[in-house]
Amino acid sequence: MTAIASIGTAKPATNQSQGPSPGPGDNDRQTGVSFGIPDLDRHLNGGIWTNALHEVRCSLARDFACAAGFALGLAAQFGKPDARRIFWVIDPAASVDSGLPFPDGLSEHGIDPKMMVFARPITLRDALWSADQAAKCSDLSAVIFQVKGNPKHFDMTATRRLMLRARESGVLVCVLRQSGDQEASATATRWHVEIMPSGPDPDFEPGPGQARHVQTLERNRHGRTGQWTLSWNPENRTFEDGTPKAQTAHRVRRIHASADRPDSPAEVG
Amino acid sequence: MSVAFTHLPTDRIARLKWGKSWILNARADSPPLAVTDVENNAVRIVAHEAYAARFSIFRGQALSDARALVPDLECHTRDRAAERSLLGSLAAWCERYTPLVALDGEDALFMDVTGCTHLFGGEASFVADVETRITAQGFTVRVCLADTAGAAWAMARHGTGRIIARDQHIQAISSLPLAALRLDTSVVASLGRVGFKTIGCIADLPRAPLTARFGRHLLDRLDQASGRQDEIISPLMPVAELASEKRFAEPIVHEDDIKRCIGILAGNIIALLERRDLGVRTCEVKLFRVDGEVQSLGVHAANPLRDPDRIAGLFHERLGRLHSDLDAGFGFDIVRLNILQADPFNGDQHDLVERKDTGERYAALIDRLGARLGTNRVLQFSFADTHIPERRFALVPVSGRDGKTDPDQVALPRPSRAPTRPLVLLERPEPIDAIAQVPDSPPSRFRWRKVVYEIARSEGPERIACEWWRDGRASLSRDYFRVEDTQGYRFWLFRYGLYDRETTRPNWYMHGLFA
Numbered sequence: 021m022t023a024i025a026s027i028g029t030a031k032p033a034t035n036q037s038q039g040p041s042p043g044p045g046d047n048d049r050q051t052g053v054s055f056g057i058p059d060l061d062r063h064l065n066g067g068i069w070t071n072a073l074h075e076v077r078c079s080l081a082r083d084f085a086c087a088a089g090f091a092l093g094l095a096a097q098f099g100k101p102d103a104r105r106i107f108w109v110i111d112p113a114a115s116v117d118s119g120l121p122f123p124d125g126l127s128e129h130g131i132d133p134k135m136m137v138f139a140r141p142i143t144l145r146d147a148l149w150s151a152d153q154a155a156k157c158s159d160l161s162a163v164i165f166q167v168k169g170n171p172k173h174f175d176m177t178a179t180r181r182l183m184l185r186a187r188e189s190g191v192l193v194c195v196l197r198q199s200g201d202q203e204a205s206a207t208a209t210r211w212h213v214e215i216m217p218s219g220p221d222p223d224f225e226p227g228p229g230q231a232r233h234v235q236t237l238e239r240n241r242h243g244r245t246g247q248w249t250l251s252w253n254p255e256n257r258t259f260e261d262g263t264p265k266a267q268t269a270h271r272v273r274r275i276h277a278s279a280d281r282p283d284s285p286a287e288v289g
Numbered sequence: 290m291s292v293a294f295t296h297l298p299t300d301r302i303a304r305l306k307w308g309k310s311w312i313l314n315a316r317a318d319s320p321p322l323a324v325t326d327v328e329n330n331a332v333r334i335v336a337h338e339a340y341a342a343r344f345s346i347f348r349g350q351a352l353s354d355a356r357a358l359v360p361d362l363e364c365h366t367r368d369r370a371a372e373r374s375l376l377g378s379l380a381a382w383c384e385r386y387t388p389l390v391a392l393d394g395e396d397a398l399f400m401d402v403t404g405c406t407h408l409f410g411g412e413a414s415f416v417a418d419v420e421t422r423i424t425a426q427g428f429t430v431r432v433c434l435a436d437t438a439g440a441a442w443a444m445a446r447h448g449t450g451r452i453i454a455r456d457q458h459i460q461a462i463s464s465l466p467l468a469a470l471r472l473d474t475s476v477v478a479s480l481g482r483v484g485f486k487t488i489g490c491i492a493d494l495p496r497a498p499l500t501a502r503f504g505r506h507l508l509d510r511l512d513q514a515s516g517r518q519d520e521i522i523s524p525l526m527p528v529a530e531l532a533s534e535k536r537f538a539e540p541i542v543h544e545d546d547i548k549r550c551i552g553i554l555a556g557n558i559i560a561l562l563e564r565r566d567l568g569v570r571t572c573e574v575k576l577f578r579v580d581g582e583v584q585s586l587g588v589h590a591a592n593p594l595r596d597p598d599r600i601a602g603l604f605h606e607r608l609g610r611l612h613s614d615l616d617a618g619f620g621f622d623i624v625r626l627n628i629l630q631a632d633p634f635n636g637d638q639h640d641l642v643e644r645k646d647t648g649e650r651y652a653a654l655i656d657r658l659g660a661r662l663g664t665n666r667v668l669q670f671s672f673a674d675t676h677i678p679e680r681r682f683a684l685v686p687v688s689g690r691d692g693k694t695d696p697d698q699v700a701l702p703r704p705s706r707a708p709t710r711p712l713v714l715l716e717r718p719e720p721i722d723a724i725a726q727v728p729d730s731p732p733s734r735f736r737w738r739k740v741v742y743e744i745a746r747s748e749g750p751e752r753i754a755c756e757w758w759r760d761g762r763a764s765l766s767r768d769y770f771r772v773e774d775t776q777g778y779r780f781w782l783f784r785y786g787l788y789d790r791e792t793t794r795p796n797w798y799m800h801g802l803f804a
Contacts, residue, residue, distance in 0.1 A: 036383060051510070082738075082778060083741075085711065085712050086804055088712060088713055088804065089804025090804075092712075092804075107682050110348070119714050119716055121714075122678070122710060122712060122714035122801060123670050124701060125708060125713070125714070125803070125804075126711040126712065127702050127703070128702045128709065129804060130704040133670050134669075135670070138667070138668040138684060139666060139667050140666045140668060140684075141662050141666060141669070146661070149661065153654060153657055154654060157654040157725055158650060159649075159650045174299035215778050216777045217745065218777060221748075226746055227771065228747070229706075230706040230707060231708055231804055232777070234663050253706065255704045256707075257704075271375075285598040
C-alpha cells in the first residue's frame with residue numbers, strides 16, 4: 021500500500037516552505053525533524069516541526085489506544101531532546117470510556133512511566149489552563165492534551181495560543197482527540213489514526229505481531245496531505261514503514277459459527 | 290483567659306431566628322426560648338434564655354412544669370452537633386487574638402493571651418474588645434482574664450470581676466463557692482457536709498488529709514487555680530511556626546486588595562526565614578471576617594521557597610480557584626500568613642529567565658498546577674510489587690514526595706515489538722460475552738459494548754493467580770489472552786476462573802487495549 025497523494029485539501033509543494041518565520045526565542049528548529057521515511061518526509065517538506073502544536077484524532081473510542089500510541093510515539097521521537105518528562109492532561113469524560121495509560125504497557129512501548137506526569141482537572145477551562153502552563157515550561161519534553169469530542173471552548177484561539185507557547189518553549193504539544201470530528205484549528209499537522217491487521221510475529225506464528233496503523237495526514241501546514249502505514253519500533257523509539265510484504269494470515273482453529281445456534285431437534289424415527 | 294458562653298444553646302437558636310445582632314437590637318417581642326433534652330427519662334429544660342428566668346424557669350425543670358408556668362414557651366430539642374460546630378467556629382474566630390485557643394467543655398473557650406494584650410492597648414481594652422465583638426455576634430458571654438486558667442474559669446462563672454490583677458488571683462477566688470473549682474458535684478456535696486463552702490476555706494488546709502478523704506483531683510484543681518501546678522491547654526488548631534499578620538482599621542473586600550496584602554505579608558516573612566535559613570513548604574493564609582467567619586487558603590510547594598513573588602503567585606492561583614466561593618461579607622479586617630512547614634533551604638532562587646538549573650521550572654509548574662487544581666490532581670505513577678495488573682500501579686500526587694520524584698524500584702518490562710502488556714488499561718475490567726473452547730482456549734468470538742468481534746489471532750493463556758493472602762482463598766485466577774480481531778484491534782482480555790477446577794461458569798472480562 022503506497023502513499024495515496026493529496027487527499028482533500030492539497031497544498032502545492034513550494035520550495036520556500038519553511039513555514040512562517042520562527043518567533044523570538046525559538047531555539048533553532050527551523051527545519052523539521054525527519055521521520056526517517058522518505059515519502060513521508062517529502063510530504064512534510066523535510067520533517068515534522070517539533071516546537072509546534074499537532075493533533076492526533078481517532079473516530080471511535082476503541083481506537084483510543086492506537087491514537088494514544090501514535091501520540092506517545094511522536095512525543096518520544098520528536099519531543100524536546102534534553103528534557104524527558106511527558107505531561108498528560110486527562111479528560112475526565114474520556115477516561116471512563118477508554119481508560120488510562122498502563123505503566124507496563126508504556127514501558128514496552130518505549131516510554132519510561134516514571135517520566136510521565138498527569139493532571140486531572142475538572143473543567144475544560146482548567147484543562148486548557150493546565151495545558152497552557154505546561155506548554156510554557158521548557159523543562160518538559162512534550163505535552164499531550166487529551167480531549168473528547170469537539171468541545172466548543174477549545175477553539176481556534178485556544179489552539180493558536182498553544183501553538184505560540186510551543187514555539188517559544190520548544191515543547192512538542194499534541195492534542196489527542198478521541199471520537200472527534202475534523203475541526204479547523206491552528207495545528208501544524210493533524211493525523212487520523214486507524215487500525216490495520218498486524219504484521220507477523222516471528223516468534224509465534226499464530227500470535228498478534230507488530231502493530232501497524234494507517235495514519236492519514238489530514239492537514240499539513242507546511243506541505244501536502246497523504247496516507248501511510250506506519251509501525252512503531254519501541255527499541256529504537258522511531259516510526260518505521262509498516263507496509264506488509266507478504267500476507268501470512270495464519271488463523272487459529274475457530275469454532276464453527278453454528279456453535280451458538282440451538283440444537284436441531286432430533287429426527288423422528 | 291476564660292470565655293464562657295453561658296447560654297450557648299439558646300443563643301444559637303436566637304441567632305438563627307432573629308439574626309446575629311439580636312442582643313444589640315433589643316430582644317424582639319416573642320415568647321421565651323428554651324432548649325430541652327431527655328434526662329432521667331423525662332423531658333427537661335437544659336438551657337433557657339436570660340429573659341426566661343423572669344418566669345421562674347430554671348435548668349433541670351421538667352418541661353411539663355415549665356409549660357404550666359409559661360404556656361407559650363418555645364421549645365427546641367438540643368442539637369449537640371450543631372453546638373459543637375458553632376463552638377468550633379467561634380474558636381476559629383478567636384484565633385484573631387491568639388493562636389492558642391482551646392475548647393473547654395461544651396460551651397466555653399480558653400485562650401492563652403500571654404503577651405498579646407499590649408497589642409490592644411492594655412488588658413482592659415482587650416477584654417472590652419472581646420466582649421463587645423462576641424456580644425455583637427449574638428452571644429451572651431462572660432469573660433475573665435487571670436494568671437491561671439483555673440482562676441479565670443472560676444471567676445468567669447461564679448465571680449464578678451473581669452480582670453484579675455497579677456498575683457491577685459488566689460485572693461480573688463477565695464470567696465467563690467467550691468463548685469468554681471471544676472469539681473464533681475459529689476465531692477462538693479461532701480465538702481459541704483463537712484462545713485467547707487468557699488475556696489478560701491480549703492486553700493490553707495494540710496494537704497495529706499484532704500487527699501486521703503476527698504481524692505487527688507481536689508488538690509490538683511486547687512493547685513491549678515493557684516498556679517502551683519501547670520495546666521496544659523492544647524490549642525485547637527496547630528500553631529504555626531512563623532506568622533505575619535496585618536490588621537485593617539477599614540475592612541477590605543476586593544480580591545486585588547487581598548492579593549496585595551498577601552504579597553506584603555510574604556515579603557515580611559522572608560526576612561524571618563532568611564535569618565533561620567529556611568524555605569517555605571506549606572503555608573496558609575487566614576482571612577478573618579468582621580462578622581465572625583474565618584476563611585483559610587492553603588498552598589504547598591514541592592521544594593522550599595524563599596521568593597516572595599513565587600509564594601504570592603501560588604496564592605493568586607489559589608484565589609483564582611476559589612473565585613466565586615470567597616465570600617467577604619462585610620470585609621476582612623485581619624489577614625494572617627501562617628507558615629506551617631518550613632524546611633532547610635538549599636540553593637539560590639534568583640529570578641531565572643532561562644538557565645541551566647533544570648527542574649526549577651518544572652517544580653514551579655507543579656506548584657502552580659497544585660495551587661490551582663489542588664495538589665491531589667497533579668499525579669504521577671507509583672508502583673507496587675504485585676502481579677495483579679490493576680494493583681501494580683497507582684496515581685499519586687506529585688508533591689507528596691518531599692520534592693523528590695523517584696518512585697519505588699519495580700522491574701518494568703523492556704521495550705518490545707510484540708508487547709505483552711496493553712498500552713491502555715480500562716478503569717475496571719468490563720464483562721464481555723465470549724465463546725471459547727473449554728478448558729483453556731482463547732475466545733473465538735466475543736461481544737464487548739454491544740459490538741461483536743471475530744478473533745483472527747491470539748496468544749495465551751498467561752495465568753495470573755489470585756493473591757490469596759489479600760483476597761481470600763475463594764478468589765479466582767485469571768487467564769489472560771492477547772487477541773487480535775479481523776480488523777486489527779488488539780485486546781487484552783481474561784477469563785476469570787479456571788474451568789472445572791475453580792468454577793463451572795467462568796466469566797470473561799476485557800481489561801485493556803494495545804496500541
